[in-house]
Amino acid sequence: MTAPDDAPAREASYSKTDEQAILDVISRWLEREVKPQVMQMEHDDVYPYALVEQMKEFGLFGATVSERYGGLGLRASTYARIVALISEQWMSLTGIFNSHLMMAAIVEKHGTEEQREYWLPKFVTGEVRGGLALTEPDAGTDLQGIRTRAVADGDAYRIDGTKTWISNGIEGGAVALLVKTDPDAAPPRRGMSMFIAPKVDPDTARPHPGFRTGRRLEKLGYHGIDSAELIFEDYALDARRHLVGGEPGHGFYMAVGGLELGRINVAARSVGIARRALDEATAYAQTRRTFGKPIAEHQAIQLKLGEMATRTRAAELLTEDAARAYDAGERCDMEAGMAKYFASESAVSNAMEAMRIHGGYGYSREYPVERLYREAPLMCIGEGTNEMQRIVIARQLIERNPV
Numbered sequence: 001m002t003a004p005d006d007a008p009a010r011e012a013s014y015s016k017t018d019e020q021a022i023l024d025v026i027s028r029w030l031e032r033e034v035k036p037q038v039m040q041m042e043h044d045d046v047y048p049y050a051l052v053e054q055m056k057e058f059g060l061f062g063a064t065v066s067e068r069y070g071g072l073g074l075r076a077s078t079y080a081r082i083v084a085l086i087s088e089q090w091m092s093l094t095g096i097f098n099s100h101l102m103m104a105a106i107v108e109k110h111g112t113e114e115q116r117e118y119w120l121p122k123f124v125t126g127e128v129r130g131g132l133a134l135t136e137p138d139a140g141t142d143l144q145g146i147r148t149r150a151v152a153d154g155d156a157y158r159i160d161g162t163k164t165w166i167s168n169g170i171e172g173g174a175v176a177l178l179v180k181t182d183p184d185a186a187p188p189r190r191g192m193s194m195f196i197a198p199k200v201d202p203d204t205a206r207p208h209p210g211f212r213t214g215r216r217l218e219k220l221g222y223h224g225i226d227s228a229e230l231i232f233e234d235y236a237l238d239a240r241r242h243l244v245g246g247e248p249g250h251g252f253y254m255a256v257g258g259l260e261l262g263r264i265n266v267a268a269r270s271v272g273i274a275r276r277a278l279d280e281a282t283a284y285a286q287t288r289r290t291f292g293k294p295i296a297e298h299q300a301i302q303l304k305l306g307e308m309a310t311r312t313r314a315a316e317l318l319t320e321d322a323a324r325a326y327d328a329g330e331r332c333d334m335e336a337g338m339a340k341y342f343a344s345e346s347a348v349s350n351a352m353e354a355m356r357i358h359g360g361y362g363y364s365r366e367y368p369v370e371r372l373y374r375e376a377p378l379m380c381i382g383e384g385t386n387e388m389q390r391i392v393i394a395r396q397l398i399e400r401n402p403v
């Protein structure tokens with residue numbers, strides 16, 4: 001595999017010992033703080049304010065931002081392990097800092113030095129938290145079809161449009177906002193730009209009048225975290241501070257450039273769900289008895305457990321492989337796509353099988369497998385649907401193996 005020129009190996013600020021230490025701290029936190037309350041919070045669909053404060057203290061809002069700007073500078077492989085670990089307990093928590101980190105990555109990778117110095121320290125502490133606003137009511141997979149428009153007005157831009165499904169849209173304070181600055185560009189991606197769009201001006205603490213949050217969207221799972229519509233009406237932003245990179249026309253590449261890390265993250269979330277489903281099923285099968293013996297001794301259940309364990313391990317290995325390639329600065333679009341696709345389908349299958357192994361109890365809200373079953377399908381949608389994932393994999397396969 002060759003490394004493209006613009007993808008140098010990522011220098012980890014954290015040593016391996018430090019990485020293990022942070023994993024240990026998070027494991028203890030999950031056991032003590034998250035596990036006892038997750039069932040209630042998830043069922044009530046409440047935002048976990050106290051847990052967010054604790055995640056701030058661990059530095060998770062700057063996990064992948066380099067130390068130069070106050071972040072932890074973690075490698076993708078360590079980050080993926082953290083995400084999988086947290087997702088075993090409650091996948092929603094990872095959504096609160098992940099799309100935020102994608103916004104930070106856009107600024108760190110593509111912003112001007114002035115923008116990096118201004119935004120990144122605020123992002124890493126969680127003082128300004130947020131996410132990524134790409135999707136619109138009429139454009140998700142086909143991002144070049146977005147309609148949100150930014151029109152130049154002196155040193156500023158005036159923005160109008162609506163975004164939907166934006167994670168952290170209500171509780172967060174800013175988004176990386178994909179817009180069209182030249183709606184006539186051909187191809188359309190050349191006329192797209194990215195802005196850092198805050199609700200409140202960090203310097204004056206005054207709300208920006210043109211940024212409004214719309215509905216909080218009701219969902220099957222992914223509870224706790226807010227998914228919202230965002231409405232922009234004559235929303236004025238100064239180009240120097242807010243237009244990422246300082247020049248229009250590069251937004252589409254910024255949006256899709258972060259997808260490799262995004263896909264590794266979704267793969268890691270899926271690994272967490274698949275692993276938890278396996279653990280729940282393995283434990284339950286040994287305690288539930290039918291026809292005079294634990295159901296784990298029935299061959300039909302053993303076949304399920306054997307498949308679930310194999311899928312989980314394969315998903316872990318694909319995710320580790322993609323993260324390792326990413327950390328080494330190697331090309332990993334196909335690897336990240338494979339990890340995301342396989343791990344998310346494994347999460348769905350394992351959640352379903354865990355529910356079946358639990359019999360009627362699996363359908364009860366008193367057992368965690370019911371939640372895993374509601375959470376898993378989102379993994380097949382986010383960061384590029386699994387339909388698109390297979391197309392991307394096939395295209396890469398052909399590109400790398402020309403005849």
Ligand SMILES: Cc1cc2nc3c(=O)[nH]c(=O)nc-3n(C[C@H](O)[C@H](O)[C@H](O)COP(=O)(O)OP(=O)(O)OC[C@H]3O[C@@H](n4cnc5c(N)ncnc54)[C@H](O)[C@@H]3O)c2cc1C
Nearest residue numbers: 099132133134135139140141142165166167222385387388
């Ligand atoms: C809980 C949740 C959180 C989200 N968070 C965010 C967020 O923070 N920020 C954000 O910007 N977005 C977010 N999204 C939106 C998400 O990224 C989109 O839903 C996703 O990209 C799919 O777009 P769509 O829903 O418009 O589906 P569509 O693009 O309309 O696709 C519909 C179906 O057609 C298939 N399809 C489309 N094009 C093709 C093709 N060329 N070939 C084959 N099949 C195709 C798709 O795979 C899918 O099965 C979130 C969504 C959910 C549900």
